[in-house]
Amino acid sequence: MRLQTGANNQDKEEIKKIAEWILTVGEGTAEGNNDGATEIEIPNDVLIKSEKNHVKSIVSAIFPSIVEHLNDKGYFEDKAILVPTNEEVDSINEYVLSKIKADEHTHFSSDSVCQSEFIDEFEQALYAPEILNGFKVSGIPNHKLVLKEGVPVMLLRNIDQSNGLCNGTRLRITRLGKHVIEAEVISGNNIGYKTYIPRMKLIPSDKRIPFRFHRRQFPLVVYFAMTINKSQGQSLSTVGLYLQRPVFTHGQLYVAISRVKSKKGLKVLICDKDGKPKNTTTNVVYKEVLQKMKEDTTF
Structure with missing residues (x-):
């Protein structure tokens, strides 16, 4: 729904693809049918390339020229970096x-x-x-x-x-x-x-x-920056998802990537325990939770 808001005909095909991918993450069907914690691949065109200072890299990607825009009323309106922990x-x-x-x-x-x-x-x-x-x-x-x-x-x-x-x-x-x-x-x-x-x-x-x-x-x-859990309910034009450690609760990755209004507004930076960038991360989805939600909505 966020992706469709204000979309034009030219972007509809791209929007359809990213929307379908987001839904597969939420439903636990990305990279095949999975239940529990599964490693999935993130599309290359949303990944941030970083070699050394990862915090600097994601801040620069989401808040470019931040010092110059400090008094710009609309600059911070709908941007945020999301991470798993406080x-x-x-x-x-x-x-x-x-x-x-x-x-x-x-x-x-x-x-x-x-x-x-x-x-x-x-x-x-x-x-x-x-x-x-x-x-x-x-x-x-x-x-x-x-x-x-x-x-x-x-x-x-x-x-x-x-x-x-x-x-x-x-x-x-x-x-x-x-x-x-x-x-x-x-x-x-x-x-x-x-x-x-x-x-x-x-x-x-x-x-x-x-x-x-x-x-x-x-x-x-x-x-x-804010925690992924705190971002629930927010609609943002630019989201930087920084995963120096993987998500750890059901649906957390889906919540993070579904905050954006467009694909170009999503930037992801993932690194392993040694600080080296990677293009895969953990998605946690428990099918029994989804099944229970479906059962509850039938009444």
Whole structure:
């Protein structure tokens, strides 16, 4: 559906081919019928050629001349680099921020265990603020949040749905303050709307943490790169898929490659454990999941 939007007759045949390939990845029929984790080949015309600095290569492919376009309102509107894990997101975002010559503002969160949690003196020492500061949890910003004016960020909470300020909304920072951040919406139906974002108390929902704590921080994350899972629901014109390690959950590869609106907007960089580029990667599809989805939709 994304590929067909705005397509002309001349491109229809090419669109049909790439759409069929994307569907075979999603259905687990690429490279033959497979169930589970299978190695598949990625088309050469979407691969990024890289020899040494792979992060630099994919950033250059997705955000060319980024410094010159920092104040261009539409430049970051629908571009992103997708990776499997949060650690890779942080690494790419830090690299791009280091290349932007603008004043850096570092915001540290205030972390504490929720008062509803019953903890004794031993646990109080175990969950001291400096321990909580080190937690990197999906869905909330890190303890240390580094921002610069002009950079794109993603909102992590619903703030004002009537004005499009929802979890996943993309914005561009226009002014940084100590207690509030001014930002401009660059995605959705409210592009150009300016808003002011305060610090908020954020409680992670990660079930792997055996207690509840809250982090008082700006509900934002830099989004030159984002995890594949976080990209679900996004429609982008340019996607760079960086796989220095393969995907690890059902349908993850399909989600990544189906974010784009055209074939020319998809760029993929894959490397092995030694850092050498390759043209194959793992696709994870469990047929029983697809079968269960089909059964549920018949009712």
